[in-house]
Amino acid sequence: MYRYDEFDHKIVRERVEQFRTQVKRRLSGEITEDQFKPLRLMNGLYLQLHAYMLRIAVPYGTLSARQLRQLAMITRKYDKGYGHFTTRQNIQLNWVQLKDIPDLLNDLADVEMHCIQTSGNCIRNVTSDHYAGAAAGEVEDPRIWSEIIRQWSSFHPEFSFLPRKFKIAVTGSTGDRAAILVHDIGIRIVEQNGKTGFAVYAGGGQGRTPMIAPLMSDFVSGDELLPFLEAILRVYNLHGRRDNLFKARIKILVHAIGADEMKRQVNEMFEKIKKNERLALPKQEEARIRSYFADPDYQQLEDENIDSKNEDFLRFVRVNCAAHKMLGYKIVNISLKTKDIAPGDASAEQMEVIAELAERYSFSEIRVSHEQNLTLAHVRQKDLFEIWKSLKAHNLAIANIGLISDQITCPGLDYCNLANARAIPIAQKISARFENPEMQEDIGAMKIKISGCMNACGHHHVGHIGILGVDKKGTEYYQITLGGSADENAAIGRLIGPAFTEEDVVDAIENIVETYKMHRKDGEDFLTAWRRLGNEVFKERLYASA
Amino acid sequence: MLLHKNGTELKQNKKIINWEDWQSQNEELVVKNEKTTLEFPNDLDIHLIKDDLNYFDEIVLNFPVFRDGRAYSQARILREELGFKGILRAVGDILLDQIFFMRRCGFEVFDIKDNANQEEWQNALNDFSLSYQPTNDGMKTIWELRTQKQ
Amino acid sequence: MAQHQRKNAAEQIVTANRLVDGVVVYWSKGGNWKEQLKAAQIASADEAQNLLLEAQAKQTEIVDPYLFEIERENGRVIPASQRERIRALGPTVRLDLGKQAGAK
Numbered sequence: 001m002y003r004y005d006e007f008d009h010k011i012v013r014e015r016v017e018q019f020r021t022q023v024k025r026r027l028s029g030e031i032t033e034d035q036f037k038p039l040r041l042m043n044g045l046y047l048q049l050h051a052y053m054l055r056i057a058v059p060y061g062t063l064s065a066r067q068l069r070q071l072a073m074i075t076r077k078y079d080k081g082y083g084h085f086t087t088r089q090n091i092q093l094n095w096v097q098l099k100d101i102p103d104l105l106n107d108l109a110d111v112e113m114h115c116i117q118t119s120g121n122c123i124r125n126v127t128s129d130h131y132a133g134a135a136a137g138e139v140e141d142p143r144i145w146s147e148i149i150r151q152w153s154s155f156h157p158e159f160s161f162l163p164r165k166f167k168i169a170v171t172g173s174t175g176d177r178a179a180i181l182v183h184d185i186g187i188r189i190v191e192q193n194g195k196t197g198f199a200v201y202a203g204g205g206q207g208r209t210p211m212i213a214p215l216m217s218d219f220v221s222g223d224e225l226l227p228f229l230e231a232i233l234r235v236y237n238l239h240g241r242r243d244n245l246f247k248a249r250i251k252i253l254v255h256a257i258g259a260d261e262m263k264r265q266v267n268e269m270f271e272k273i274k275k276n277e278r279l280a281l282p283k284q285e286e287a288r289i290r291s292y293f294a295d296p297d298y299q300q301l302e303d304e305n306i307d308s309k310n311e312d313f314l315r316f317v318r319v320n321c322a323a324h325k326m327l328g329y330k331i332v333n334i335s336l337k338t339k340d341i342a343p344g345d346a347s348a349e350q351m352e353v354i355a356e357l358a359e360r361y362s363f364s365e366i367r368v369s370h371e372q373n374l375t376l377a378h379v380r381q382k383d384l385f386e387i388w389k390s391l392k393a394h395n396l397a398i399a400n401i402g403l404i405s406d407q408i409t410c411p412g413l414d415y416c417n418l419a420n421a422r423a424i425p426i427a428q429k430i431s432a433r434f435e436n437p438e439m440q441e442d443i444g445a446m447k448i449k450i451s452g453c454m455n456a457c458g459h460h461h462v463g464h465i466g467i468l469g470v471d472k473k474g475t476e477y478y479q480i481t482l483g484g485s486a487d488e489n490a491a492i493g494r495l496i497g498p499a500f501t502e503e504d505v506v507d508a509i510e511n512i513v514e515t516y517k518m519h520r521k522d523g524e525d526f527l528t529a530w531r532r533l534g535n536e537v538f539k540e541r542l543y544a545s546a
Numbered sequence: 547m548l549l550h551k552n553g554t555e556l557k558q559n560k561k562i563i564n565w566e567d568w569q570s571q572n573e574e575l576v577v578k579n580e581k582t583t584l585e586f587p588n589d590l591d592i593h594l595i596k597d598d599l600n601y602f603d604e605i606v607l608n609f610p611v612f613r614d615g616r617a618y619s620q621a622r623i624l625r626e627e628l629g630f631k632g633i634l635r636a637v638g639d640i641l642l643d644q645i646f647f648m649r650r651c652g653f654e655v656f657d658i659k660d661n662a663n664q665e666e667w668q669n670a671l672n673d674f675s676l677s678y679q680p681t682n683d684g685m686k687t688i689w690e691l692r693t694q695k696q
Numbered sequence: 697m698a699q700h701q702r703k704n705a706a707e708q709i710v711t712a713n714r715l716v717d718g719v720v721v722y723w724s725k726g727g728n729w730k731e732q733l734k735a736a737q738i739a740s741a742d743e744a745q746n747l748l749l750e751a752q753a754k755q756t757e758i759v760d761p762y763l764f765e766i767e768r769e770n771g772r773v774i775p776a777s778q779r780e781r782i783r784a785l786g787p788t789v790r791l792d793l794g795k796q797a798g799a800k
Contacts, residue, residue, distance in 0.1 A: 007688040011676045018673055022643065027716065029756050038612065039643055047759060049783050050794055051718035080793055095793070097717035121613065151678045151688070157650035158622055158681075161615025237619045238591075272627050278680035282693045342789055413779060414787035422778075424789045474777060 001062050001365060002147045002292045004112045011155070012109050015116055019043050020102035027099065042122060042160070044115030045101060048417050054096045055118040056108060060128035060146035060170070061089030061368040065355040068366055070111040072351040078104050083351070085336060085344045087408055087459055088167070089127045089368040090118055094415055116154060121162045123153035123233070127169045129177040130369040133293060134377040136325040139189040140196055141293045142172035145225070148281060148289055149187075152226050159233050163240035163248040166233070167205075174488060179370060180204075181212050181490035182462055184250045185232060190219065197221045202232050203254030203262065206456035210492045211251045214259035216266055223280045224270075230279065231270035235262070296363040296378055301328025304381040312399070315437055316388050319399040321379075330384060332362075332376040333369070333401040334391060339431035342424045343409040344372030353394045357387055371408055371447075373401065404446040404513070405431040408459050412452025412469060413476075419452035421469025421476035426450055429506045434513075443513055445525040449484070462486035464527050465512060466493040467505065478505040482512070482538060483530045496535050497543050508542055515541045548635075549645075551654040553668035562606055565590070576601060585637070592620040592628075599630050607653075609638035618651045625652035625682040642666060646673040650681050705765035705776070708744045709736045710751040711783070712758035720783050720795070721758060723751040729758055731795070733784045734773065738766065 004012075019039070026036040044055040056071070063071075071091060075083050078100050079093040086092055096104065108114055117124055126146045133141040149168060153159070159166070169183040180186025186201040197219045204213025220228045236250045239257075254262045273279065306317050322331040334354060337343045346354075354374060358366045361383045362376035369375055379387060391397035400406045407430060410416065412423030427450055434440055449463030453470075460466035466481035477499035484493030500508045515538050520529045530538075548556040562583045563571070575582055581603035586592065588608040595602075605624065607617040617636065624630040635655040636648050645656050649671055658667060680687050686694075710723035721729040722736035727750075730736065739747040744763050751761050765776040775781045786794015 005692070007676055007691065011674060011678075011688070014674050014676070018643070033715075033759050035641060038641070047713055047718060049779070050720060050786060051713075099716050121615075154678055155647075155674065156679055157647035157677070158618040158679075159615075160647055161613055161618065161644075234619050234622075238616055242614055242616075276626060276680065278687070278690070282689055284693050285689045288692070413782060414789050419779075422782075422788060424787075428789065471778075476778065 001064060001143075002059070002289065008112070008151075009109070012112075012114050012116070015043075015114065015155075016102065016105045016109055019105060023098060023102055038120060040098075041120040042117060043101075043105070044118035045096075045098070046119060046417070048094065048415055049413075050415070051095045052098055052101075053415070054093045054101065054104070054115060055086070056091045056093070056113060056115050057118050057125045058089050058091055058113075058368050059150050060126055060132070060143045061130050061370070062132075062143060063366045063368065064111075065359040065364040065366065067111045067113055068351050068355040068358070070107065070113070072348040072355070074104060074107055075348045075351075077107070082345055082347045084342065084411065085346065085368050085372050085374070087370050087372065087410075087457060088125050089130070089370055090125055091368070092411075094411075119165075120160075121164050121166075122160045123156065123162075123166045123168065125167075126150050126153070127167070127178055127183075127370055129171050129173070130367040130375045131177055131322065131331055131377065132172055132367075133295070134324055134329075134331050135173070135175075136323065137175065138172040138325075139191050140172050142170040142178070142187075142189055144286075144290050144293050145187065145189065145198070146170045147292070148226070148286070149229065152229070156233075159237060162233075162237055163242055164245070164250075166236070166250070168229075176486075176488040176490075177369075179459070179462065179486040179490070181488075182206055182210065182459075182486060183213065185229065186213050187225075192219050195221065198225055200225075200228060200232075202266070203251045203259070204490075205249050205251040206459060206461045207249070208246060208454045209251065209255075210456070210461040211255060212490050212492070213251075214254065214262075216259075216263055222286065224274060226281060227274040227276070227279050228266070228270050230273050231266050234269055234273070235265045239265075296365075298326050298329065298378070299380065301326070301380065301382075303327050306381065306384065308385065310385075312392070312397075313385060313388050315399040315441070316391075316397055317384060319403065319441065320401045321384065324378065326378075328381055330379050330381055332379045332384070332387060334374040334376065334396050335398045335400050335406060336373050336396075337400060337406050337427075337431065338395060338398050339405070339428050339435060340395075342411070342414075343407055343427050346374070350394050350396055353390060353396065357390055361387055371406065373406070399437060400440055402445050402447070403440040404434045404443050404448060405440060406447075407431070408447070408449040408463070410451050410453075410458035412450075412458075416452065416457075418455055419469070420454075420471040421452050421478070423450045423452040423458055423467075423469055426467060426469070426478065426502070426505060430509055433506050433510060443517070443526070445527070446513075447486075448509070459486065460484070461492050462490065463493060464530070465509065470499060472499070476502055478502070480505070480508060480512070480542075482535055483527070485527060494535055497539055511541050512538055547658050547660050547662055547664070549656045549658055549662075549664070549667055551649050551656075551671055553664075553671060555664060556655065560604065572598070572601070581632075583635075586620070588614065588616045588620065592623050596628050599624075599628060599632070602630075602632055604633040604635060604655075605630065606635045606637055606657075609636060609640055609644075612639045612641045612644060618647065621648070621651040621653055622681060642670045643673070645670050650677065650679075650683050650685065652682055705744075705763075706741055707738050707766050707768075708741075708747070708763045709733070709738055709766055709773075709775075710748050710761055710763055711736075711780070712751070712761040715757055715759050723747065723761070728754065733775075736773075738773065739763075 201213035367375035413419040451458035481493030
């Protein structure tokens with residue numbers, strides 16, 4: 001993975017010192033909250049329901065064992081001994097204190113981490129595929145370009161006061177595990193006539209008005225990528241709406257002027273910007289960054305027959321472990337979704353266990369998935385049993401990856417200032433109802449995504465089943481959508497009918513599952529069945545007695 | 547206070563023409579062969595003046611609220627695409643922590659509060675010694691510094 | 697921030713977050729900010745705006761003060777909205793955290 005050089009270190013330390021001064025000026029009353037707020041947001045510090053919340057950047061979801069250990073230490077030293085992994089591959093701490101932040105940022109800088117641009121109207125963390133560099137079928141490791149974009153977007157002098165936040169995601173294969181089509185800019189690495197380049201999409205997003213990003217260019221070369229991104233950002237910076245916070249994302253601009261007009265304006269800007277040769281990444285620099293994402297030192301192995309009588313272990317391999325591009329290896333997914341914890345949370349102890357396992361078995365590297373789980377990307381099949389035993393001892397071996405209890409869930413009204421309803425208890429109830437592992441495997445691939453408000457941080461629009469918490473006259477209700485998808489066939493889910501109470505929503509989910517099981521053909525999964533059936537049969541079942 | 551990017555305070559009393567006046571008066575001014583200081587709105591296309599740049603010794607760009615960052619793009623277009631060589635001034639709601647970015651985008655004069663602490667603002671002009679992005683400000687990017695070292 | 701408040705709220709309290717550590721505080725009868733809801737000064741519908749102004753004057757140690765509605769239940773004062781109940785106690789999914797745990 002990428003290692004900071006002296007320049008990267010220095011710029012982060014300068015930012016930490018800058019923020020230390022800003023905090024001092026705020027605490028002394030020299031600047032008001034209005035003046036301080038944009039500054040603290042650009043350093044990822046929010047004020048939430050109970051306390052400050054700090055969002056730490058995990059660039060394209062890649063962590064070293066050393067970094068994960070440091071995060072564990074930081075949660076103990078400054079917070080309450082746990083952290084929350086987010087749908088943008090970042091980690092959040094919920095109980096930090098303003099006065100401690102400068103020291104905390106220094107502790108992060110010690111391991112090449114920071115909170116820069118994890119909030120505010122600027123370019124946010126570039127996210128990517130948590131199987132990058134490990135799964136077969138990749139044109140190229142998307143993290144190479146994620147790192148290049150990260151550097152280009154850090155402290156960008158022109159794009160730090162955009163109309164709204166800006167999110168970029170990169171995938172390296174046709175299969176999209178990074179949800180690029182619901183990002184402000186989505187990038188897919190492609191090959192054309194033997195050359196590698198990028199398909200670039202712009203104007204996707206969720207929130208109040210979910211949209212799939214249209215294509216801006218089907219092939220941008222390596223040299224042209226940064227000028228092309230700069231062109232999109234400049235068009236957005238100049239023409240994105242500034243009068244209405246809820247209509248300020250680039251998706252609104254693209255929708256308003258149309259994809260063709262957006263393409264035209266972007267290309268016009270691009271033609272001018274690319275004349276600036278200095279914006280093309282020097283070839284040596286590209287090679288240097290690329291070298292950090294070379295294959296690890298794989299052993300030459302054969303695929304093994306996982307021979308065991310242990311049902312739990314076999315299930316873990318079957319459900320949580322994905323195929324690796326190298327023979328004899330597997331990708332191991334660690335679920336942070338049990339009914340007893342908030343989805344995506346991990347304790348300091350659990351982080352340390354995972355760091356240890358990564359060090360011993362996976363080249364010291366951990367991935368954070370936008371689905372709020374962790375991944376050990378390069379594990380020898382012969383080591384699976386030992387890893388599973390360690391995970392099991394720390395409640396990390398739940399075999400539910402991609403199944404119904406593996407839900408994306410936002411913090412919701414339990415933590416978040418913006419929320420209208422709680423989301424975590426709903427996820428926990430669903431997990432409890434569907435706890436039985438055989439039942440889960442029988443239901444099969446199922447992505448439930450839950451948001452506590454319209455901002456859709458839980459990605460409910462692109463859940464196979466999406467749940468949106470709303471507030472009706474002071475009571476929490478839950479709306480259900482069906483048929484959403486975040487992959488290369490991205491789609492926005494469709495509302496099924498009136499909202500359900502907290503008491504009824506889990507029964508509703510069960511009814512949906514029963515209906516699917518009744519109607520499924522030839523082992524089709526839920527999404528495939530829904531695409532064939534539509535909402536009707538589900539509506540009938542859910543609202544029959546109404 | 548008018549702060550120059552070299553940290554000094556400017557004492558100036560220039561007449562600033564706004565966009566409406568420029569459109570109605572530009573023929574006169576051109577005939578008089580006087581260079582003007584133009585204030586251009588942040589919600590119009592800066593390319594509208596691309597053929598008139600020779601008539602301006604200074605262009606004033608606006609930040610109506612600190613969150614409104616359109617003038618950063620206008621400045622870069624003026625400097626890098628249109629080759630404007632005159633003075634660029636930033637006016638409006640300018641936060642201390644923004645002038646480093648403004649300077650990088652091509653601004654060299656900043657219209658800040660009269661009671662501003664000049665030393666603090668001078669320091670803020672150089673908040674970062676390093677940068678990743680190439681602009682017209684003469685600063686070498688980190689990528690260029692790296693390539694140099696090899 | 698999402699505020700759940702009826703227009704004709706009968707009784708209200710002023711709340712904010714403490715600047716230095718983000719802890720939820722309430723404008724108290726003593727004319728300062730206290731962590732415990734029961735120490736909060738309660739304003740009638742007429743008094744509410746004035747109470748807010750009074751609290752806003754003492755703003756150096758807090759952030760974003762605002763009014764919210766309370767109800768009385770068996771003599772106890774409790775927030776009318778789910779959101780303020782959660783703010784007063786802590787997350788419903790971690791009963792070991794927040795004010796409900798007896799910790800700060």
